[in-house]
Amino acid sequence: MKTVQHFIDGKHADGTSGRHGTITNPATGEETGEVPFASESEVDTAVSAAVKAFESWGAASLSKRTQVMFNYRELVNAHRDEIAELITAEHGKVHSDALGEIARGLEIVELACGIPQLLKGETSTQVSTRVDVESIRQPVGVVAGITPFNFPAMVPMWMFPVALACGNTFVLKPSEKDPSATLRLVELAHEAGVPDGVLNLVHGDKTAVDRLLEHPDVDAVSFVGSTPIAKHVHDTAGAHGKRVQALGGAKNHMLVLPDADLDQAADAAVSAAYGSAGERCMAVSVVVAVDPIGDELVGKIAERARALTIGPGDDPASEMGPLITAEHRDKVASYVPRAREQGAEVVVDGTGLVVEGHEGGFFTGVSLVDGVTPEMDVYADEIFGPVLAVVRAEDYQEALALINRSQWGNGTAIFTRDGGAARRFQLEVRAGMVGVNVPIPVPVGYHSFGGWKDSLFGDHHIYGNDGVRFYTRGKVITTRWPDPSDGGIDLGFPSNS
Numbered sequence: 001m002k003t004v005q006h007f008i009d010g011k012h013a014d015g016t017s018g019r020h021g022t023i024t025n026p027a028t029g030e031e032t033g034e035v036p037f038a039s040e041s042e043v044d045t046a047v048s049a050a051v052k053a054f055e056s057w058g059a060a061s062l063s064k065r066t067q068v069m070f071n072y073r074e075l076v077n078a079h080r081d082e083i084a085e086l087i088t089a090e091h092g093k094v095h096s097d098a099l100g101e102i103a104r105g106l107e108i109v110e111l112a113c114g115i116p117q118l119l120k121g122e123t124s125t126q127v128s129t130r131v132d133v134e135s136i137r138q139p140v141g142v143v144a145g146i147t148p149f150n151f152p153a154m155v156p157m158w159m160f161p162v163a164l165a166c167g168n169t170f171v172l173k174p175s176e177k178d179p180s181a182t183l184r185l186v187e188l189a190h191e192a193g194v195p196d197g198v199l200n201l202v203h204g205d206k207t208a209v210d211r212l213l214e215h216p217d218v219d220a221v222s223f224v225g226s227t228p229i230a231k232h233v234h235d236t237a238g239a240h241g242k243r244v245q246a247l248g249g250a251k252n253h254m255l256v257l258p259d260a261d262l263d264q265a266a267d268a269a270v271s272a273a274y275g276s277a278g279e280r281c282m283a284v285s286v287v288v289a290v291d292p293i294g295d296e297l298v299g300k301i302a303e304r305a306r307a308l309t310i311g312p313g314d315d316p317a318s319e320m321g322p323l324i325t326a327e328h329r330d331k332v333a334s335y336v337p338r339a340r341e342q343g344a345e346v347v348v349d350g351t352g353l354v355v356e357g358h359e360g361g362f363f364t365g366v367s368l369v370d371g372v373t374p375e376m377d378v379y380a381d382e383i384f385g386p387v388l389a390v391v392r393a394e395d396y397q398e399a400l401a402l403i404n405r406s407q408w409g410n411g412t413a414i415f416t417r418d419g420g421a422a423r424r425f426q427l428e429v430r431a432g433m434v435g436v437n438v439p440i441p442v443p444v445g446y447h448s449f450g451g452w453k454d455s456l457f458g459d460h461h462i463y464g465n466d467g468v469r470f471y472t473r474g475k476v477i478t479t480r481w482p483d484p485s486d487g488g489i490d491l492g493f494p495s496n497s
Contacts, residue, residue, distance in 0.1 A: 010196030029360030053197030105157030332385030409452030
């Protein structure tokens with residue numbers, strides 16, 4: 001079995017804590033490796049390396065940092081199949097989906113390549129007699145990134161390329177469930193010219209996370225994960241004086257109006273609900289069908305759901321792979337019989353699926369549950385698996401009120417041909433990302449990703465202009481150059497004249 005090491009100060013490092021986690025292939029259930037869990041002292045070593053490296057990297061020229069980002073972009077692109085294979089082997093998602101994850105991560109690397117434009121300041125001349133004012137942005141210092149299992153390549157690339165391009169140094173704590181792809185990204189960054197200590201990686205559990213949140217030399221924390229952990233990260237890091245962005249969970253609703261193209265809506269619902277086995281924070285988990293199209297729409301979704309091919313991610317025929325662990329699979333599957341007990345109709349029940357030749361894998365089929373109400377567990381909880389709930393609504397207003405009552409506000413979508421209804425929805429719905437006939441409205445790299453309510457703790461969204469603002473601090477400089485006519489004491493409040 002392989003050991004996925006830490007990467008600290010430009011070198012691989014074995015764990016010294018004596019604690020480790022097990023890496024498993026979700027398609028087979030076989031243990032394939034182990035990952036060391038960092039002690040507090042190992043986290044301290046990584047932070048110390050980042051602190052030392054910041055002295056030179058934070059002062060490095062924009063052209064140098066930009067060149068490193070261009071080098072990195074080319075290396076990741078050249079190794080995308082290798083990275084995708086690592087994702088499939090440890091996460092389970094199909095190869096094409098893993099490649100898509102890397103492509104979306106590369107968008108942010110490309111954004112980082114344009115950092116000279118994004119970091120341009122502002123200047124106002126002659127605001128007062130011979131006085132100029134300039135606004136600039138400077139790096140915050142050492143940034144910690146804590147990333148989830150469901151996107152082991154994309155989410156880290158949403159963080160550290162922009163942070164590094166802005167002049168910060170970084171300590172990354174990826175998910176211990178599928179760490180190999182993340183480590184490979186860090187290795188490639190070093191190969192691209194990122195100096196020792198600028199980008200470090202430590203594996204671990206709550207011990208490592210809490211040390212990063214409390215460490216006096218960590219200046220900012222970026223997190224993506226579940227809502228309870230996001231709140232813990234936000235509250236703990238904030239209490240220790242750090243800048244925090246903590247992206248949490250979701251329960252994304254897709255509203256389908258009676259005038260929508262129901263075939264397109266059904267295609268979109270199936271793709272968005274069951275892609276990556278539903279293990280996406282932007283997955284559609286609730287379809288809100290407005291009368292009278294509910295029965296027809298459910299029938300079309302069920303037809304497509306039953307036709308999906310489920311199998312190991314390295315099989316080109318597979319459209320959906322396994323879930324990340326046996327425990328998570330069992331938890332996801334438990335919602336289907338519970339929904340039936342609570343009065344919903346289980347239209348498609350995928351919980352008994354067995355994939356021939358992969359009986360030890362963590363597979364479940366896709367499930368579709370109709371007649372769901374907000375009191376049911378299948379609606380109230382973030383399931384994070386291939387279970388799609390359908391709620392019926394009498395009209396647009398009832399549907400909008402349902403969506404807006406949700407504790408989460410990550411993403412949402414409306415399917416309609418009515419431009420007026422679409423415009424009204426995008427202004428009235430309480431969510432951070434809205435799709436109009438687009439089921440998964442993940443913004444392109446030059447906009448920003450982030451939700452509302454319990455889907456985001458902190459003031460900044462991730463990547464885009466918000467990412468640049470998060471990883472930098474503003475500074476305003478007021479300048480007057482001496483003139484022979486200047487002089488004299490004036491205790492009055494300065495005026496602009």
